[in-house]
Amino acid sequence: MKFGPVPIREAAGLIAAHSVKAGAVSLRKGNPIPPEVAVRLQDEGVREVVAVTLEPGDVGEDAAAERLAGQLLGPGLRRDAPFTGRCNLFATRNGLLQVGRSGIDAVNSVDEAITVATLAPFKPVVAGEMVATVKIIPYAVPGFLLEEACGAARPGLLGVAPYRLARVGVVSTVLPGLKDATIDKTLRNLRRRLAPTGAEIATERRVPHAREAVARALAQVIEAGAEIAVIFGASAIADRRDVIPAGIEAAGGTVAHLGMPVDPGNLLLVGARGGVPVIGAPGCARSPKENGFDWVLHRLLAGLPVTRADIVGLGVGGLLMEIVSRPQPRAGGASAETEEDDA
Numbered sequence: 001m002k003f004g005p006v007p008i009r010e011a012a013g014l015i016a017a018h019s020v021k022a023g024a025v026s027l028r029k030g031n032p033i034p035p036e037v038a039v040r041l042q043d044e045g046v047r048e049v050v051a052v053t054l055e056p057g058d059v060g061e062d063a064a065a066e067r068l069a070g071q072l073l074g075p076g077l078r079r080d081a082p083f084t085g086r087c088n089l090f091a092t093r094n095g096l097l098q099v100g101r102s103g104i105d106a107v108n109s110v111d112e113a114i115t116v117a118t119l120a121p122f123k124p125v126v127a128g129e130m131v132a133t134v135k136i137i138p139y140a141v142p143g144f145l146l147e148e149a150c151g152a153a154r155p156g157l158l159g160v161a162p163y164r165l166a167r168v169g170v171v172s173t174v175l176p177g178l179k180d181a182t183i184d185k186t187l188r189n190l191r192r193r194l195a196p197t198g199a200e201i202a203t204e205r206r207v208p209h210a211r212e213a214v215a216r217a218l219a220q221v222i223e224a225g226a227e228i229a230v231i232f233g234a235s236a237i238a239d240r241r242d243v244i245p246a247g248i249e250a251a252g253g254t255v256a257h258l259g260m261p262v263d264p265g266n267l268l269l270v271g272a273r274g275g276v277p278v279i280g281a282p283g284c285a286r287s288p289k290e291n292g293f294d295w296v297l298h299r300l301l302a303g304l305p306v307t308r309a310d311i312v313g314l315g316v317g318g319l320l321m322e323i324v325s326r327p328q329p330r331a332g333g334a335s336a337e338t339e340e341d342d343a
Contacts, residue, residue, distance in 0.1 A: 001140045002053040012038045014051040015139050022046050030061075030084060030139060057143040061085030061136040064114075064146050068107070069134045071153040072116065074098070076160030077131065085136035091125045094196055095160040096302045098122070106152035113141045114149045118158065120317075124298050125160060126196060132158055164303035165277075167202035168194060169226025171217040173209035173243065175234035186232055186286040193294065197301050202226055209234045214247025222276050228300055229278045236267050236283050244280045245269060253278055257308045261315030264322070265292020270306055277306075290320060 003017060012035040020027040022044035027037055033051065041049070054060070059067070062082040069079045069087035076093045091097070099121040107116050118132040125131055170190065172183045187201060194200060203224040205217035214231065221229055233244045237258065245255045253273030258280075260268050264287075269280030277300045285293035295314065299306050 001055055001058050001138060001142075003138070004050065005048045006051040006053075007048050008038055008042045008046050011049050011051050014053055017050040017052050017139070020046065020049055052139045054140050055142075058140040059143050059146050060140050061138065062087075064136045064141050065134045067146065068114065068116070068136075068149055068153060069132075071150045071155070072107075072132065072134070072158050074156055074159030076162065077158060085139070087134045088130050089132040089134075089158065091127055091129045091131050091160045093160055093162050094126045094198065095124075095162040096122050096298055096304065097125050097131050098159045098161050100154075100157040103152060103154060103157040107149050107157075110149040110152060111141070111145045113137045114145065116153075122295065122299060122304075124196065124294075131160070161302040161304060163197040163199065163298075163301045165227040165301045166197075166199045167225055167227045168199050169218075169221025169224065169229045170201055170204045171214060171221060171229065171231045172204070172206045173214060173232070173234045174206055175209045178234045182286070183232070189286065189288045190230070192288060193297065194301075197298065199228075199301055209243055211243055211246045211250055214243060215250035218248060218251040218253065218273060218278065222273055227276060229273070229276060230281055230297075231269075231278065232281050232285070233283075237269055237280050238267075245271070248273065248278055248280070256306075257311050260292050260296075260311045260318075262292030262295065262318035262320065264289075264320060265295075265318075268292055268296060270296060270311065292318070292320075 006014060011033045014033050016027050016029050016031055016033055019029045022041055025040045025044055062085060065085050065087035066082040069089055073079055076091060076095060077089050078092050080088045097119050099118050104116055104118060115135045191201060203221045203226055205221060207213035207217045218229055231244055237244050240255060240258055248255055248271050251273055253271055255269060255271040258269045259266060264284035265282050267282040271278040279296060281293055284291040296306055
């Protein structure tokens with residue numbers, strides 16, 4: 001592609017690199033220059049324009065963007081028509097955005113002329129939401145560069161994993177001083193979290209904050225058909241030998257990981273019983289504000305595994321907005337709230 005000033009008498013058929021206005025004549029950048037417009041511009045005194053001349057093998061910006069976007073198009077996505085070298089990809093269903101970061105990095109490394117931007121991996125998205133955009137920087141790119149980028153953009157780099165689990169069982173433990181109103185509010189916030197996923201609270205138990213009570217209640221909600229179980233403790237989980245993890249194990253379950261490098265959300269537990277995922281929720285999960293609980297909950301609802309490696313990899317970017325009602329906020333200081341809001 002050639003780029004630079006061209007005598008107006010030689011500009012017909014080329015692409016205008018910049019908009020031009022002279023008298024009553026207007027020429028928009030990125031558009032081909034019609035012969036009659038070139039003549040009228042010359043009549044208005046324009047002697048030269050900055051124009052783009054395509055060379056053999058070049059691919060125009062819109063065609064290039066559309067082709068690359070098509071290579072990136074995975075399950076649960078659609079693309080719009082390209083414009084000004086841009087082609088946008090949108091979700092066609094609610095779910096979690098899956099991004100092959102190394103592949104996207106490889107596409108962006110081919111040449112500065114070719115770019116792909118996406119939302120963050122595992123971000124919850126809804127149908128109709130834009131999740132990625134392909135932008136070709138100049139007005140055309142050499143075909144061999146586009147071929148290289150398309151080769152790096154293997155199918156499956158982008159997609160939306162649909163939510164698969166719909167029945168949530170909740171166990172809430174109770175201690176003196178924890179009000180029923182607090183548990184009711186917790187459940188309302190959980191329902192709001194679940195609404196975009198299509199899941200619902202299918203069964204709920206409120207039991208004393210004791211190992212055997214937790215074990216019985218967990219078994220009951222799973223036997224009642226829960227596909228995922230969430231345990232809200234009246235007291236934060238402080239150790240693997242604490243009430244919640246001990247109750248999970250007493251019910252025949254396992255604890256895969258306790259703690260996560262996300263704040264708020266540090267005191268989260270992930271486990272399972274009989275193939276049913278179990279989350280020991282941190283106290284901040286009672287708040288409607290985003291915290292580490294949201295990240296794990298949405299992945300599990302989409303049927304995606306949450307391993308120890310997944311959790312320990314959340315630290316970069318894991319410092320979220322502070323929930324000031326916590327009894328021990330990052331800046332310290334006293335709080336009138338109970339232990340229910342611990343991290």
